[in-house]
């Protein structure tokens with residue numbers, strides 16, 4: 001017993017020491033414990049794309065194009081954004097520790113830009129800060145960034161020029177660096193960029209002047225139910241890589257499992273420092289990797305726990321009319337303010353389908369949408385489903401979960 005206790009306290013001490021020394025040492029230590037020879041599996045990008053590369057002069061060469069793009073957040077809503085290579089977020093850059101990478105950035109915007117490699121260790125001149133480490137890249141120009149990847153983890157890219165505007169309208173992407181050897185055996189490795197937007201009902205462009213009052217919340221540039229579900233086989237180890245360059249923290253909550261936070265954009269967290277959680281706050285300007293074993297089949301929800309972030313197209317400056325009979329009032333206000341919509345008398349659910357049976361403004365999604373096997377799900381925005389199944393022949397959407405007999409709540 002004494003020996004065991006001694007062993008435990010030494011292990012704990014070793015863990016804590018590692019936590020506060022440098023991340024490289026921590027990564028080396030965990031490699032010794034978990035090392036396997038299988039190469040890392042490629043990351044999965046629901047609704048997204050990866051940036052292709054080719055070897056040119058001894059480096060993996062990628063080509064990012066900064067440009068305006070039309071992004072469909074969900075059927076019924078197309079937004080004029082700025083992004084990379086035709087989408088926001090831009091395609092994921094995926095590489096391996098030790099790679100020499102060369103990333104060309106062509107600026108097809110009407111104003112200057114740069115690209116900063118968030119969290120990545122590199123020579124100062126490659127850091128992409130307009131005015132400080134390089135001149136801004138003018139419209140029509142192409143610059144080449146080149147460096148060797150010295151770490152692994154989940155990182156991001158975004159402009160460091162007119163940031164307030166360029167990030168508010170969608171210029172961002174994720175940069176995944178795999179370890180040379182797989183550190184833990186992850187079966188399904190999903191990358192999700194979280195973002196929030198101020199798109200006033202009836203308009204087509206995000207408003208970069210808004211600081212707090214966002215009304216559209218996306219995962220990889222889509223809102224629920226246009227977000228593809230994550231499909232997993234029972235027993236598989238799942239990693240979710242979450243990135244956030246929006247103006248708010250997003251507390252991302254998983255149903256059915258507890259996960260451990262295994263890494264941030266600062267590096268890998270040694271086992272002793274990995275907290276079990278069901279909600280991981282993803283702070284502004286950071287990434288979080290979480291891992292869990294999907295050992296219970298079902299349709300499990302993964303969503304932001306700020307309840308306004310699982311709604312679409314919501315105006316937040318509405319009066320509170322819970323408990324108020326307003327059948328006449330709404331009509332009178334609508335004659336002065338077309339498109340006016342008050343909170344419901346008994347709650348918001350009556351607005352779930354406002355795009356369907358009430359006339360909403362043009363290019364504006366219902367606040368809550370998505371039908372499940374039992375009725376409307378009454379969610380939108382930053383909300384998706386992880387579908388865990390015992391039997392899978394491929395990872396296509398398997399449809400809704402069929403609950404075994406006796407595992408549903410009974411009407412009493």
Ligand SMILES: [Cu+2]
Pocket residue numbers: 217248249250251304305306309382
């Ligand atoms: Cu959120």
